[in-house]
Amino acid sequence: MAGYVLKQILQFISNITINAGVYERCTDYHKQAIAQKSSRLPLILYEDSETMNIKTRAMDCVNREVLSQIYMSSAVFATSAISIISLVSVLASYNLLFILLSLLTVMPYFIARRLRGKDFYALKQRQTKRVRYRDYLWELFNDKTAVKEMRTMGFDQYLREEFKETRVEIDKELWEFSKKDALSLLFCDTIRVIGYTASVVLALVLTISGEINIGLFGASIGAFLAVQNETKKFLMDLGSLPEKISFAKDYYAFLDLPEERKGSVQKESLTESIRLEQLEFTYPNAGAKTITGVNLEILKGEKIAIIGENGSGKTTLSKLILGLYPVQQGRITYDGEALEGLNQETFFQMVSIISQDFMRYSLTLRENVSISDLERADADRDILGVLAMVDLDMDPAQLDRMLGREFDGLELSGGQWQKLSIARGLFRNSELIVMDEPTSALDPLIENQILMNFLTVAQGKTAVIVSHRTGLCRYVDRIVVMKAGEIVEVGSHSELIQREGEYTRLYTTQEQWYV
Numbered sequence: 001m002a003g004y005v006l007k008q009i010l011q012f013i014s015n016i017t018i019n020a021g022v023y024e025r026c027t028d029y030h031k032q033a034i035a036q037k038s039s040r041l042p043l044i045l046y047e048d049s050e051t052m053n054i055k056t057r058a059m060d061c062v063n064r065e066v067l068s069q070i071y072m073s074s075a076v077f078a079t080s081a082i083s084i085i086s087l088v089s090v091l092a093s094y095n096l097l098f099i100l101l102s103l104l105t106v107m108p109y110f111i112a113r114r115l116r117g118k119d120f121y122a123l124k125q126r127q128t129k130r131v132r133y134r135d136y137l138w139e140l141f142n143d144k145t146a147v148k149e150m151r152t153m154g155f156d157q158y159l160r161e162e163f164k165e166t167r168v169e170i171d172k173e174l175w176e177f178s179k180k181d182a183l184s185l186l187f188c189d190t191i192r193v194i195g196y197t198a199s200v201v202l203a204l205v206l207t208i209s210g211e212i213n214i215g216l217f218g219a220s221i222g223a224f225l226a227v228q229n230e231t232k233k234f235l236m237d238l239g240s241l242p243e244k245i246s247f248a249k250d251y252y253a254f255l256d257l258p259e260e261r262k263g264s265v266q267k268e269s270l271t272e273s274i275r276l277e278q279l280e281f282t283y284p285n286a287g288a289k290t291i292t293g294v295n296l297e298i299l300k301g302e303k304i305a306i307i308g309e310n311g312s313g314k315t316t317l318s319k320l321i322l323g324l325y326p327v328q329q330g331r332i333t334y335d336g337e338a339l340e341g342l343n344q345e346t347f348f349q350m351v352s353i354i355s356q357d358f359m360r361y362s363l364t365l366r367e368n369v370s371i372s373d374l375e376r377a378d379a380d381r382d383i384l385g386v387l388a389m390v391d392l393d394m395d396p397a398q399l400d401r402m403l404g405r406e407f408d409g410l411e412l413s414g415g416q417w418q419k420l421s422i423a424r425g426l427f428r429n430s431e432l433i434v435m436d437e438p439t440s441a442l443d444p445l446i447e448n449q450i451l452m453n454f455l456t457v458a459q460g461k462t463a464v465i466v467s468h469r470t471g472l473c474r475y476v477d478r479i480v481v482m483k484a485g486e487i488v489e490v491g492s493h494s495e496l497i498q499r500e501g502e503y504t505r506l507y508t509t510q511e512q513w514y515v
Contacts, residue, residue, distance in 0.1 A: 030062040033255060040259040044325045048284035051257065053128045058254035060124065060131075061247040070244050073237050080234045087227045094212060094220040097202055102224055105195025106232040112184040113239025116177075121246040123177055127170055134170060137163040192228060199224040261326070263342045268350055270431050270462060272335045274298040274321065280329035281316060290316045292485045294330070303455060303463045305473050307506065308482035314466045317482070318434050321464065322351060352430035356437035358421030362404035365394060368420055372428040386426045389453045390419040391446065415446075422450065426457070433458060436466045448472060470507045479503060 038055070045051040061067065091098045137159060140146040150156035200221055207217045274297070281291035290313050298304055298321075306314045319325045320332065323339050332339040334347075352372065361368050369386065370377040380399060387394050402409030403420075412420065422438050435454070448471040455463070455475055465472060473479050474493045481489035481496070481503045488502050496503035 027062060027065055027068065030067055030251065031059075034058055034062065034251075037255050037257070037259075041257060042260050042326060043319070044284065045257065049129070050284075052132060054250060054254050054257070056128050056132050057124070057247070057250035061251040064247070066244050066247045067251065070241070070248060073241060073244070076237065077234070080230065080237075084227065084230050084234060087223060087230060091220070091223045091227050094216060094223065095202070095206060098199060098220065098224050099227070101195055101198055101202065102227045103231060105192050105198075106188075106228055106235055108188045108191050109185075109232050110235035110239040112188050113236050114242060116181045116184055117240055117243025117246075119180075120177060121243050123173060124247075127173065130166055130170055134163065134166045137166065192232065196225065196228065199228075261323075261340050261344065263340065263344055263347070265337050265341045265343060266346050267334055267337060267342045268346050270300050270334060270350065272300055274432075274462075275333045275336075276317075276321070276330070277332075278330040279317075279320060279327065279332070281320060281325065282328065283316075288485075290485050291320065294485075294487055296480060296487060296490070298462060298464065300462055301460055302478065303458065303476040304465070304478050304480060305476040306464060306466045306480045306482060307468060307470060307473065307503070309468055309506070312468075312482040313485040314468075314482045315436055318353075318436050318464060318466045322353060322434055323347065350430055351432045351434065352425050352428040354422050354425030354433070354435045354438040358418055358438075360404060360417050362402065362406045362409065364400050364402055365410075365420075366399040368403060369423050369427050372424045376427070376429070382427065386423040387420075389426060389457065390423045390450050392416060392419040392423060419450070426454065430461070432462045432464075434464045434466070437468070468506075470503070470510050473503075473507070481506070 034055070041051075088099055091102070140150070140159060141163075147156070150159060203212070203217050203220045203224075206212045206220070207214060212220060276294055276296040279291050279294040280289060282289045294317065306317060308314045316325065320327060323332075323342070323344070327340065334342065361371065363371070366377065366380075366383060369383045370379070376382060380396060383399065384394070384396060398410065403412060405411050418438070422435075425433065425435070425438070435451075447469065451465065451472045452475065455472075465476065477492070479489070479491060479493060479496055480487055481501075483502055489496055489499065491499070493507075497507065
């Protein structure tokens with residue numbers, strides 16, 4: 001007997017280990033699928049809150065191992081059905097009333113699971129936006145830049161309260177649901193106990209009437225209890241299945257989102273020009289257009305400055321030129337080839353972007369620069385050259401030193417990190433370089449020097465410099481002035497100054513910065 005019990009315990013532990021391993025592997029696989037899909041989504045979808053809601057629900061589905069549970073449930077259903085049929089056949093040999101009684105008293109479990117599952121899915125859908133907000137607030141407390149600003153400006157307590165209120169609100173709704181769910185199960189358990197009591201009474205009546213003997217009295221009750229328990233488990237799993245399928249739909253809805261265009265036209269170099277024709281663009285859930293009726297031609301080797309006040313649409317225009325955002329209306333062509341038809345992989349090999357939203361990689365100095373062109377990671381002279389170009393002179397012995405305090409590396413100032421991001425973009429050997437406010441946080445005079453150095457080394461390359469500052473405009477080939485999503489002026493520095501329009505206003509306002 002002891003050996004049998006030990007064997008059952010070991011088998012139970014083994015089943016738990018195997019199932020845990022299956023769940024873990026399935027969860028890892030589905031997390032990788034979400035990560036892979038996220039990397040392939042068009043960037044414009046990251047501006048859409050509903051897309052982020054779908055992604056959050058997809059991650060919730062994976063984290064709660066819903067897909068693994070569906071897989072395991074489908075495997076268990078067959079064995080449970082066989083077990084129930086076998087038990088029912090035994091119970092039928094005593095009296096058919098036992099079968100009817102057992103099924104009727106466990107049917108409420110199916111109804112309760114079905115209704116509560118539907119309510120729970122609806123609740124999780126309603127909570128998605130607030131869950132994202134709660135998680136966003138939590139991320140702020142783990143961001144050293146945000147924490148520094150919170151403490152120095154004294155609003156950390158406010159955000160803590162905001163986080164607490166949001167979390168409590170979410171948890172309260174889940175608690176209210178849990179109470180309703182528990183009451184439903186209590187009602188079902190009561191019906192089941194009444195059914196069991198009725199089965200005892202029925203067995204007693206059958207024994208007294210002589211239909212079954214005293215030996216079958218206990219056997220019939222045991223068989224009834226076995227049918228009741230097995231059917232209860234089966235019906236609860238079956239009732240929960242629609243809820244799990246609803247959560248699984250969110251996962252597959254995310255995987256079914258449209259991916260970034262691929263294109264088939266191989267374009268590895270620019271030979272003539274980039275043309276923008278009647279471009280129109282509106283962000284998701286935004287009422288007003290960000291880009292309106294833009295027409296522009298950028299010639300090969302030309303240096304263009306796109307300037308305008310914040311909100312004028314210049315950054316959005318640069319993303320359209322690079323194909324990071326899809327063209328909604330109008331057309332962008334590279335040497336006559338539509339941008340959306342170009343092969344993305346080869347197209348991105350010919351372009352480089354230097355953004356104001358730069359990253360701080362806790363990697364070595366060498367990796368921070370050469371990560372944009374890893375085939376030249378050993379080109380020390382080129383790496384040091386671009387560092388000098390952005391006024392970031394570093395000792396060659398420090399090239400393989402880690403940066404950032406996360407791994408006990410060398411910490412740089414904010415301005416140095418920004419210069420490093422510019423060096424990373426300049427290191428990439430590309431034909432088209434788009435600089436989107438890369439020096440906005442630097443001193444205007446330092447900015448001017450860096451951009452002048454850039455123009456020197458960018459000979460023969462096509463460059464688009466996006467900025468709200470005008471210091472460099474005297475040295476570029478053409479200036480494109482934007483206002484409220486439209487191009488209002490195009491020309492050289494001298495031409496636009498003579499017109500005394502929007503450019504003149506911007507230039508004279510900033511002129512003292514460069515004196």
